[in-house]
Amino acid sequence: MKLFVDTDSDTRLARRVPRDINERGRDLEQVLNQYMNFVKPAFEEFCSPTKKFADVIIPRGADxxxxxxxxxxxxxxxxxxxxxxxxxxxxxxxxxxx
Structure with a gap:
């Protein structure tokens, strides 16, 4: 069974900011820079296209x-x-x- 956990980009960013600040010692500017320049484009190129192959798409993720x-x-x-x-x-x- 192929699953795709679909969470909107605002939620992904909102989870990433406190984690990267608290656990990785980054400041807000570093987190946002990395997200906009690397994380978001990588998601759009590599993760998002796999959604069409999923047997089940789970909207709202773990919620x-x-x-x-x-x-x-x-x-x-x-x-x-x-x-x-x-x-x-x-x-x-x-x-x-x-």
């Missing part, structure tokens, strides 16, 4: 608990052999004890 729960249950089913195909649709049996 999307519904999508994460569905994926966890799907993987659980795969590991326990509870999946069955019905035409083009994958039917997922939801485990009761998770």
């Amino acid at each position: 999307n608990h519904v999508a994460i729960d569905l994926i966890v249950h799907h993987i659980w089913d795969i590991l326990h052999g509870n999946n069955r195909l019905d035409g083009d649709k994958l039917l997922v049996a939801m485990p009761e004890h998770i």
Whole structure:
């Protein structure tokens, strides 16, 4: 299963700024410079194009608990052999004890 965790650029930057300042000792100007000149262009060139190949796109990233729960249950089913195909649709049996 190919997943793409889709988070908007404002959220990515908002997470990066405090991390780079607190954990990497950079100042705000350094963080913004690196983001604009390297991180954002690299994301647009290498990461963003892979979205079209994803089986599942998870909007809002880790904040999307519904999508994460569905994926966890799907993987659980795969590991326990509870999946069955019905035409083009994958039917997922939801485990009761998770």
